Amino acid sequence: MATIALHGFGRIGRQFLRVGLKNNLFVPVSISDIRDEPTLAALFAVDTNYGRWHEPVSGSEGQLTIGDRTIPYINSSKDIPDWAALGVDLVIDCTGRATTRAGAQAHLDKGAKYVLISAPSKSLADCDAVLLKGINLDTFDPANHHIVSMGSCTTNALAAVVKVIRENFGIQYGLFSTVHSYTNTQSLTDQPMKDRRDSWAAAENIIPSSSGAARTLQFIWSDLKITGKAYRVPTRTGSIAELNLITEKDCTVQEVNDAFRKAAAEGPLKGVMDTLEDEWSSARIVADPHSSIIDLPLTAKEGNLLSVAAWYDNEWGFANRLAEVAAFMAERI
The missing domain is CATH 3.30.360.10 (Dihydrodipicolinate Reductase; domain 2)
Structure with a gap:
């Protein structure tokens, strides 16, 4: 399975991780955001809408610990992480800022091979495909779809x-x-x-x-x-x-x-x-x-x-x- 990195740990990013871990879909090789680790860990541990996570959660410099998983954390307030150095294949962008081709392309320029955007692209020219499960996900073409939008x-x-x-x-x-x-x-x-x-x-x-x-x-x-x-x-x-x-x-x-x-x-x-x-x-x-x-x-x-x-x-x-x-x-x- 290709390596996944989570970029943006807000409302959707945190729920995305909850789903991924709960359903054993993946463990990201890194999480990146602009806030400090203890605060982000606390927000993941206790969610107003969805309650408490069932495992201990903590944050310390450069990492978030969820149960027995230790996930590297990168502060991206100044720049997008070096995905090539991290060996990242697929970036899940949950910042809401990759809705233009230039914004999404920045991840590819940093070494990622694919970007999945948790927001609608501003135009069809700003992504390679809009793919929705149950609708057209089977049309995913790895050779041509490097910037994929999930819509809203x-x-x-x-x-x-x-x-x-x-x-x-x-x-x-x-x-x-x-x-x-x-x-x-x-x-x-x-x-x-x-x-x-x-x-x-x-x-x-x-x-x-x-x-x-x-x-x-x-x-x-x-x-x-x-x-x-x-x-x-x-x-x-x-x-x-x-x-x-x-x-x-x-x-x-x-x-x-x-x-x-x-x-x-x-x-x-x-x-x-x-x-x-x-x-x-x-x-x-x-x-x-x-x-x-x-x-x-x-x-x-x-x-x-x-x-x-x-x-x-x-x-x-x-x-x-x-x-x-x-x-x-x-x-x-």
């Missing part, structure tokens, strides 16, 4: 819905809205921010925001005619996307829900998509590892307009797919 949590949630509806009923066009938990790009109290709406307290407001998920979906399906937006709400994690579609073929709620049930039970979306038969709130899907959890009672049809709702834990679900895609790539490069 919303991209992964919507892609599963789009795949099922496209393959069974076709899509003319659509509009989505995602009700999304607040993130670190927002402010805890009112203060001027780059995006004006983000200037108000995240835990006290419903804040409209843009979503790049539609653009990223079109990187996968170039003919897809979908757009949408996001609303940030005062929950710590857990989101829901409503996708309203005009289908090419007529369909009933029963037929649509049966298609989702089948896709969740077998085929490439098994383990990626799940369905809910009963009525739940967002607490039900916190720490759920699926990318897209279809709320079947919310499926609705009026004329040729179909409405589908998909829950997703925007941190944990995405981190699970990121870890699985990293392991998949590491086995093939």
